[in-house]
Amino acid sequence: MAGMPKNAVAIGVDIGGTSVKLGLVDSKGRILARETFQSGRSSGRETILAGLSACVGRLAAEARRRKLPLAGIGIGAPGPIDVERGIVYFFPNLPGWKNTPLKKILEKKLHMPVRLDNDANAMALGEFTFGAGKGVSDGLALTLGTGVGGGIVLGGKLFHGPAYSAAEIGHLVINEDGPRCGCGNNGCIETYVGNSYFAREVRRRLDAGEKSVLKKWLAEGKELSPYLTWQAAQKGDAFACRFWEETGAHLGTALAGLVNILNPSLIVLGGGIAQDKPRFLASVVRAIRRKAFPIAARSVKVVPAKLGTDAGIIGSAALVLV
Amino acid sequence: MAGMPKNAVAIGVDIGGTSVKLGLVDSKGRILARETFQSGRSSGRETILAGLSACVGRLAAEARRRKLPLAGIGIGAPGPIDVERGIVYFFPNLPGWKNTPLKKILEKKLHMPVRLDNDANAMALGEFTFGAGKGVSDGLALTLGTGVGGGIVLGGKLFHGPAYSAAEIGHLVINEDGPRCGCGNNGCIETYVGNSYFAREVRRRLDAGEKSVLKKWLAEGKELSPYLTWQAAQKGDAFACRFWEETGAHLGTALAGLVNILNPSLIVLGGGIAQDKPRFLASVVRAIRRKAFPIAARSVKVVPAKLGTDAGIIGSAALVLV
Numbered sequence: 001m002a003g004m005p006k007n008a009v010a011i012g013v014d015i016g017g018t019s020v021k022l023g024l025v026d027s028k029g030r031i032l033a034r035e036t037f038q039s040g041r042s043s044g045r046e047t048i049l050a051g052l053s054a055c056v057g058r059l060a061a062e063a064r065r066r067k068l069p070l071a072g073i074g075i076g077a078p079g080p081i082d083v084e085r086g087i088v089y090f091f092p093n094l095p096g097w098k099n100t101p102l103k104k105i106l107e108k109k110l111h112m113p114v115r116l117d118n119d120a121n122a123m124a125l126g127e128f129t130f131g132a133g134k135g136v137s138d139g140l141a142l143t144l145g146t147g148v149g150g151g152i153v154l155g156g157k158l159f160h161g162p163a164y165s166a167a168e169i170g171h172l173v174i175n176e177d178g179p180r181c182g183c184g185n186n187g188c189i190e191t192y193v194g195n196s197y198f199a200r201e202v203r204r205r206l207d208a209g210e211k212s213v214l215k216k217w218l219a220e221g222k223e224l225s226p227y228l229t230w231q232a233a234q235k236g237d238a239f240a241c242r243f244w245e246e247t248g249a250h251l252g253t254a255l256a257g258l259v260n261i262l263n264p265s266l267i268v269l270g271g272g273i274a275q276d277k278p279r280f281l282a283s284v285v286r287a288i289r290r291k292a293f294p295i296a297a298r299s300v301k302v303v304p305a306k307l308g309t310d311a312g313i314i315g316s317a318a319l320v321l322v
Numbered sequence: 323m324a325g326m327p328k329n330a331v332a333i334g335v336d337i338g339g340t341s342v343k344l345g346l347v348d349s350k351g352r353i354l355a356r357e358t359f360q361s362g363r364s365s366g367r368e369t370i371l372a373g374l375s376a377c378v379g380r381l382a383a384e385a386r387r388r389k390l391p392l393a394g395i396g397i398g399a400p401g402p403i404d405v406e407r408g409i410v411y412f413f414p415n416l417p418g419w420k421n422t423p424l425k426k427i428l429e430k431k432l433h434m435p436v437r438l439d440n441d442a443n444a445m446a447l448g449e450f451t452f453g454a455g456k457g458v459s460d461g462l463a464l465t466l467g468t469g470v471g472g473g474i475v476l477g478g479k480l481f482h483g484p485a486y487s488a489a490e491i492g493h494l495v496i497n498e499d500g501p502r503c504g505c506g507n508n509g510c511i512e513t514y515v516g517n518s519y520f521a522r523e524v525r526r527r528l529d530a531g532e533k534s535v536l537k538k539w540l541a542e543g544k545e546l547s548p549y550l551t552w553q554a555a556q557k558g559d560a561f562a563c564r565f566w567e568e569t570g571a572h573l574g575t576a577l578a579g580l581v582n583i584l585n586p587s588l589i590v591l592g593g594g595i596a597q598d599k600p601r602f603l604a605s606v607v608r609a610i611r612r613k614a615f616p617i618a619a620r621s622v623k624v625v626p627a628k629l630g631t632d633a634g635i636i637g638s639a640a641l642v643l644v
Contacts (some may be wrong), residue, residue: 176497295485
């Protein structure tokens with residue numbers, strides 16, 4: 001933030017469906033101290049608010065002990081929010097949060113500035129500030145998981161759009177006749193690279209007669225997941241390798257369109273499946289090179305995310321530090 | 323431009339495949355004087371440059387006569403260009419322009435600032451400055467014609483992307499298994515709403531047995547075009563109406579994705595087919611409402627372009643005036 005001391009720190013809060021993770025993060029994106037507590041369906045809103053206050057109190061004390069100025073609290077929220085006013089519309093996996101003015105509640109209770117954004121945006125800002133996109137001012141970040149979240153960074157800042165609902169990259173349509181998506185549309189990116197697609201489609205093809213070591217593993221009781229498929233690919237299983245490449249090509253096709261629209265300098269891909277460079281990432285890049293306009297295609301790099309499981313904490317802190 | 327006098331005027335140049343149109347445009351987007359000359363395949367580059375100089379000379383004299391300060395020349399170019407350096411890579415429909423440093427040539431010859439951009443960007447800026455998007459700072463404009471061009475306006479300015487190759491909205495993919503596009507990809511928006519798709523697909527369906535007054539008209543020697551199909555729809559021809567609605571739905575699906583990504587306040591649609599409000603435009607809007615995220619879908623309006631055939635001149639002048 002403009003005018004912030006160089007040694008300013010912030011508290012980053014990553015609210016998840018099973019736990020809430022907090023960190024005291026310095027201006028270089030390093031986590032100086034951590035706190036965590038359980039959330040989960042049984043925790044009511046008040047329990048989580050109390051947990052947040054206690055953890056923030058301890059981290060603020062740690063900042064004081066280190067004589068570091070605390071700039072505020074950044075929160076990455078796992079659901080739709082009003083970024084401008086800091087209101088949680090609801091959390092899909094946590095009960096009791098409907099229309100909670102979280103920013104107002106915490107600012108009143110904790111006497112420091114609070115910024116709220118969705119977790120995919122926070123992750124994007126974190127990667128472009130401290131991670132794989134450090135020093136790059138224009139680009140996209142996608143988190144590939146159960147769903148596909150995304151953030152757009154323009155001129156070093158998150159792009160929210162005038163109604164604060166931009167950057168839903170997972171819901172760009174790549175096939176209007178494609179599979180039904182949870183958002184109500186068909187053929188969104190998410191329906192082609194989300195974890196549930198992955199498992200369902202691998203299963204379908206195995207049932208249709210594809211030969212693969214996965215059949216044996218599944219018969220042994222292993223659970224079908226992107227990770228299991230990746231293990232098969234690592235062993236040279238032809239079906240698994242092909243499936244990874246094909247998934248990368250789907251994502252690459254979608255990204256080629258986005259490259260034509262946004263001309264990003266960098267695309268950061270987070271989540272387990274993005275760590276597979278030789279097959280998945282290479283296939284993404286091939287599709288972009290082949291399908292986007294040459295100038296835009298040449299000017300974009302695609303890299304895996306760097307911040308790993310700390311992306312939520314560091315990205316949320318970046319909401320306050322940038 | 324910052325610091326420009328309120329009564330500043332600019333010369334807008336619309337370079338087309340058959341003629342070059344110029345206008346002296348004031349700060350309210352009104353055309354005070356016009357010039358035009360033939361271009362076309364037989365005109366070499368030097369002929370066109372000479373024509374440009376002569377016309378600019380007369381329009382500059384007109385500005386002097388009216389005692390209006392002339393801010394410069396804006397040019398909308400019908401082909402790929404280097405916006406930053408003002409270089410024409412080539413013009414698909416005019417020979418001899420390969421790698422022409424047009425900005426440099428004209429600034430040296432005419433002693434005033436020259437700005438070059440592609441014609442779709444110029445049109446977008448014109449509409450958001452003086453036309454259907456006047457007063458709106460964030461949105462998209464698409465020109466639906468043989469191809470589909472587009473421009474993105476963010477914070478009242480054209481969004482070019484770091485390598486100046488953003489906003490190729492016509493080449494967003496809506497069906498990766500769709501028809502081959504001239505750009506090398508499959509299923510781009512352009513392949514679903516461009517004029518050539520329109521004619522080809524209408525023909526295919528008529529040949530496949532669709533009943534329509536169009537069959538009679540074609541037998542009478544009329545040429546198949548979006549306009550002819552529109553005339554049929556105006557007469558209540560069921561096939562033609564359905565086709566217009568379906569085309570709108572294709573575009574709306576693509577725009578729903580873009581609405582999820584960019585969260586525009588306004589989408590301006592230019593070109594003949596966008597003037598069909600009850601079928602085409604209504605269908606576009608229905609698809610966006612149904613397929614984009616509710617907040618983003620609610621916050622976007624879709625309107626036809628306003629500047630009509632003057633969009634090129636006025637939009638090009640806006641490159642200098644904004």
